[in-house]
Amino acid sequence: MASLAFRSVGKTYRIQSGPVQALQDVSFDIADGEFVSIVGPSGCGKSTLLKMCAGLVPRSDGDILVDDRSVTGVQTQMGVAFQDSLLLEWRSVLRNVLLQIESRKLRIEDYEQRARDLLETVGMESFADAYPGQLSGGMKQRVALCRTLVHDPSVLLLDEPFGALDAMTRDQLVLDLGKMWLETRKTAVLVTHSISEAVFLSDRVVVMSGRPGTILDIVSIDIPHPRGIAVRESPQFVEYVTSIGRYFQS
Ligand SMILES: Nc1ncnc2c1ncn2[C@@H]1O[C@H](COP(=O)(O)OP(=O)(O)OP(=O)(O)O)[C@@H](O)[C@H]1O
Ligand SMILES: [Mg+2]
Incomplete structure (x- = not known):
């Protein structure tokens, strides 16, 4: 159970050459169990927004609420996958998955079966004892x-x-990912450069402007779940992708 609220959130990084305003006045809510994607040009502050939500980067303005409580430190209850999250080469697939459990000082035995079940969901169960160096790029992403x-x-x-x-x-x-989300209905925020991926997975898509990032639009995707791959050819889907894409044509 978790809802998120962004209230007039802003971020200015201070670097040697002067301030860089990454985000300005970002406000939107995400309901418990909702899947929201964020699309926007490179450098508009998408990663910054997620990092502030996870409590990894302090915000400069506004507030971020998780279940009505302001984010003040690292949010260990969140599951975070960043742009370049890599696996540790010296640990097996299973032990990479269990890293989260170890670093949280939880009992490994309580989570091993769950780790194996998750690997099975993405077709990786037979690679539990393999090492990252023995996997393809896509397999590593599945493990991550x-x-x-x-x-x-x-x-x-x-x-x-x-x-x-x-x-x-x-x-x-x-x-x-769509399948896993449907099974668990976790509150999810996805940053992606692919508008079609965003439309396919999301309940709503947040469209952001170039830096400083502000919200241009929030589009509700009115297509029922589960969405099979064929949905992508439906006129409704194509219309969503086209209309969001228009924001980025110059
Ligand atoms: N640690 C930092 N220190 C200083 N400036 C930063 C830092 N992190 C990000 N920035 C600046 O903030 C702006 C937004 O960066 P951010 O990484 O949030 O963008 P993004 O939307 O995720 O871009 P991309 O789509 O390329 O991943 C950029 O101008 C970047 O230079
Ligand atoms: Mg980024």
Whole structure:
């Protein structure tokens, strides 16, 4: 159970050459169990917004509320997957997934079966004892997704979790993620450069402007779940993708 609220959130980074205003006056709410994606040009503050939500970066203005409580420190109940979250090469797949449990000082035995079940959901069960160096890029991303989910987080913050993958692998992982989300209905925030991925997975898509990032629009995606891959060819889906894409045509 977790709802999020962003209230007039702003962020200015102070670097040697002067202040950089990354975000300005960002306000929106995310309901418990809702899947929201954020799309916007590079450098508009999407990663910054997720990091502030996770309590990893302090905000400069406004407030971020998790279940009506202001974020003041690191939010350990959240499951976070960042743009370049890598696996530890010297640990097996299973032990990479269980890293979250170890770092939270929870009992490994209580979570091993869950870790194996998650690996099975993404077709990786037979690689539990393999090492990251023996996996393809897409397989590593699948393991990273399991690691994000293993401690049963109340909120998922996903920052381009499939960034560097080829289109086919990415499609499969998007389906995996959609399936996992439907099974658990966690509150989820996904940052992605793919408008079609955002529309496919989300209840709502937040469209942001270039830096300083502000909200241009919030689009409700009125397509029932579960969404099969064929949904992407429906006129309704295409219309959503086209209308959001218009914000980024110059
Ligand atoms: N630690 C930091 N120190 C100083 N400036 C930063 C820092 N992190 C981000 N910025 C600046 O804040 C702005 C927003 O960065 P952010 O990484 O949030 O953008 P983004 O929307 O995630 O971009 P991308 O789509 O390329 O990942 C950029 O101008 C960046 O230079
Ligand atoms: Mg980013």
